Amino acid sequence: MKGETCVDNACGVYEQPACTCSTWAKTAAKTAPCKTVNEFGTCTGTRSCGPNGLSACSAATAAEEDCDNVDDDCDGTTDNLPDTVTCEKKAWLPMGSKVTCTDDGGCGTKGEACDPSDGLCKTLIGACPGKPVCAGGKMVCKEAKTPKTEACNCDDDDCDGATDEDFTWSDPIKGAEVAVGGICGVGPCAGGLVLCETLLSAACNS
Ligand SMILES: [Ca+2]
Numbered sequence: 001m002k003g004e005t006c007v008d009n010a011c012g013v014y015e016q017p018a019c020t021c022s023t024w025a026k027t028a029a030k031t032a033p034c035k036t037v038n039e040f041g042t043c044t045g046t047r048s049c050g051p052n053g054l055s056a057c058s059a060a061t062a063a064e065e066d067c068d069n070v071d072d073d074c075d076g077t078t079d080n081l082p083d084t085v086t087c088e089k090k091a092w093l094p095m096g097s098k099v100t101c102t103d104d105g106g107c108g109t110k111g112e113a114c115d116p117s118d119g120l121c122k123t124l125i126g127a128c129p130g131k132p133v134c135a136g137g138k139m140v141c142k143e144a145k146t147p148k149t150e151a152c153n154c155d156d157d158d159c160d161g162a163t164d165e166d167f168t169w170s171d172p173i174k175g176a177e178v179a180v181g182g183i184c185g186v187g188p189c190a191g192g193l194v195l196c197e198t199l200l201s202a203a204c205n206s
Pocket residue numbers: 065071072073074075076077078079080
């Protein structure tokens with residue numbers, strides 16, 4: 001194996017095919033450490049000399065760490081997920097007709113998304129970010145709120161990064177739609193702000 005060297009005439013760490021097991025090493029069933037190295041890490045194992053010669057290295061092949069109760073990248077710690085792992089909690093609105101998701105978890109119609117809990121296509125309300133925690137080989141998305149349909153409440157209910165984005169006030173003079181937080185009013189009423197009036201409407205406060 002690349003990077004390994006031949007150590008004495010027993011089962012050292014071998015650079016194959018340069019090393020083979022000597023008769024003595026076969027009889028003594030000698031073993032030696034070995035490793036596999038790739039971009040994800042270095043896993044160690046052993047090779048042994050048996051009747052059929054040198055065995056393959058028993059080391060696992062390092063892989064990207066996953067939440068599975070296995071130390072995939074062989075760094076000595078199980079399920080130590082990198083900081084780049086993120087999670088989110090999603091919520092869906094049911095559709096009138098029950099449309100089944102495609103085999104790859106997709107939905108044919110624009111604006112629909114597959115709800116994995118029942119395999120039906122629904123309207124995705126949104127996805128709220130959380131803190132991924134891996135415990136016992138299972139990933140839990142903590143501290144994530146459940147997305148809700150946007151209400152006028154000074155909160156980003158559907159977690160799309162915009163607050164109260166679905167609500168505007170219609171300026172009766174200019175004929176324009178003014179978003180929540182926008183300036184409104186003319187004449188003696190100038191300098192007002194568009195604010196939430198109810199959970200479903202916004203109005204100018206001046
Ligand atoms: Ca690890």
